[in-house]
Amino acid sequence: EAQVTQNPRYLITVTGKKLTVTCSQNMNHEYMSWYRQDPGLGLRQIYYSMNVEVTDKGDVPEGYKVSRKEKRNFPLILESPSPNQTSLYFCASSLRWRETQYFGPGTRLLVL
Amino acid sequence: AQSVTQLDSQVPVFEEAPVELRCNYSSSVSVYLFWYVQYPNQGLQLLLKYLSGSTLVKGINGFEAEFNKSQTSFHLRKPSVHISDTAEYFCAVTTTNAGKSTFGDGTTLTVKP
Numbered sequence: 001e002a003q004v005t006q007n008p009r010y011l012i013t014v015t016g017k018k019l020t021v022t023c024s025q026n027m028n029h030e031y032m033s034w035y036r037q038d039p040g041l042g043l044r045q046i047y048y049s050m051n052v053e054v055t056d057k058g059d060v061p062e063g064y065k066v067s068r069k070e071k072r073n074f075p076l077i078l079e080s081p082s083p084n085q086t087s088l089y090f091c092a093s094s095l096r097w098r099e100t101q102y103f104g105p106g107t108r109l110l111v112l
Numbered sequence: 113a114q115s116v117t118q119l120d121s122q123v124p125v126f127e128e129a130p131v132e133l134r135c136n137y138s139s140s141v142s143v144y145l146f147w148y149v150q151y152p153n154q155g156l157q158l159l160l161k162y163l164s165g166s167t168l169v170k171g172i173n174g175f176e177a178e179f180n181k182s183q184t185s186f187h188l189r190k191p192s193v194h195i196s197d198t199a200e201y202f203c204a205v206t207t208t209n210a211g212k213s214t215f216g217d218g219t220t221l222t223v224k225p
Contacts, residue, residue: 033211042202042217092156
């Protein structure tokens with residue numbers, strides 16, 4: 001089944017404890033992206049990747065890191081999480097950057 | 113820089129009534145336009161998109177949208193809504209020269225019996 005998977009789906013952590021949210025797609029898509037969704041703010045793009053080894057900042061990249069070493073994986077790293085990073089995170093992928101994005105199920109993160 | 117404004121945060125309608133969800137955008141470069149829907153506790157899925165060509169775009173579940181370049185709008189319409197259309201709807205733009213995507217704040221459509 002063609003899909004975007006994210007792990008974990010739910011995570012509670014404490015301020016400053018490094019964490020990684022994984023994202024994987026099995027559709028051979030070139031483009032991948034991370035978003036955060038907050039009430040009343042819609043989705044805001046954190047980082048995106050046009051292809052392997054090519055990443056760029058979205059609108060809210062502060063406090064996040066990404067890497068794209070393989071086509072299928074695009075992990076989101078929070079080196080030192082803070083409470084303002086409590087949010088619902090979505091990974092998405094598309095065949096190319098102008099095509100339909102397919103979204104993962106979301107990761108709900110709570111930083112205490 | 114680009115931005116997307118969804119003019120209504122909440123739209124309540126009765127079943128079988130028509131609905132329009134409004135979206136305006138601004139961008140210094142050309143953009144592609146999308147509408148996504150998010151059902152409760154789910155991820156987003158595409159309703160329709162405009163890349164080029166005819167300005168009237170038809171999507172899934174009976175939705176359609178019209179691209180108006182002069183008014184920089186991309187309003188979503190459905191002639192007769194169902195209870196199952198209750199969801200949050202997002203308008204989004206992606207620049208034609210790069211992969212940056214910007215989403216609106218969302219419009220919650222509530223269809224009442």
